[in-house]
């Protein structure tokens with residue numbers, strides 16, 4: 001093209017979500033990275049002539065990320081980034097510079113006491129359950145009218161993951177079903193929960209409504225209740241050997257209803273954040289539930305209200321979806 005030249009150019013694969021599980025007996029460790037790779041070098045003819053003889057496909061770049069996670073492990077984000085960047089520059093004559101940027105998603109272990117087993121023993125607490133650090137929002141919504149108050153409380157952005165103790169099989173199959181049954185998978189979700197308290201609190205025109213008026217009992221300890229509800233959600237997620245996310249949802253809701261004073265109803269919205277083992281067999285590597293692709297959209301979405309027997313479902317599902 002006369003009068004036109006190529007300026008700075010680069011190419012690569014962005015947003016490679018790699019989740020690696022390392023098992024030390026019952027104790028599992030987790031690394032969750034989003035790896036973006038940009039390669040620069042002799043890219044002139046690729047652009048100007050459409051020649052691909054110097055193009056390492058971005059698909060190969062992506063495969064390398066997952067294969068390296070299996071072959072070399074992920075000691076740290078920095079170490080892993082260096083390993084990859086050096087590999088591309090050393091391995092491809094046409095690549096002169098590689099920039100590898102990693103965003104690491106940080107997880108903390110969910111610490112729960114062991115649950116009682118049917119034969120009266122206490123099982124060891126799970127060592128395969130994690131919660132994402134620092135992404136949560138607490139929610140309170142109160143409605144007051146002449147009849148009284150309705151208090152809803154909840155949270156969004158509570159992201160949790162079990163590296164095992166999750167199965168999914170026995171489901172309906174029709175001519176479009178391709179999903180394989182599994183007895184061991186990662187189960188991960190970002191919890192949105194809204195629960196309703198059944199306390200009979202005074203409505204408008206009855207003092208402050210804060211438990212300080214002469215006819216009012218002591219104000220409920222909202223903070224303690226919220227913290228207990230969150231703890232129960234986490235404990236139920238960690239302690240349930242899941243046969244589906246639907247079953248886990250029911251256990252989570254039930255545990256809040258039975259464990260937190262005053263809760264009559266809880267609505268849960270749980271996206272199923274899929275993690276699929278990456279197929280490393282073309283590279284002669286085994287992958288025994290170790291290196292996963294963390295999928296983005298589309299995702300399963302499991303939603304339900306769990307109620308105290310006799311209570312009425314009053315939390316609007318749309319309200320929870322709007323959080």
Ligand SMILES: O=c1[nH]c(=O)c2[nH]c(=O)[nH]c2[nH]1
Nearest residue numbers: 168179243244245246272300
């Ligand atoms: O726990 C699950 N529930 C489903 O309804 C479902 N559907 C699916 O494809 N995977 C899963 N997992």
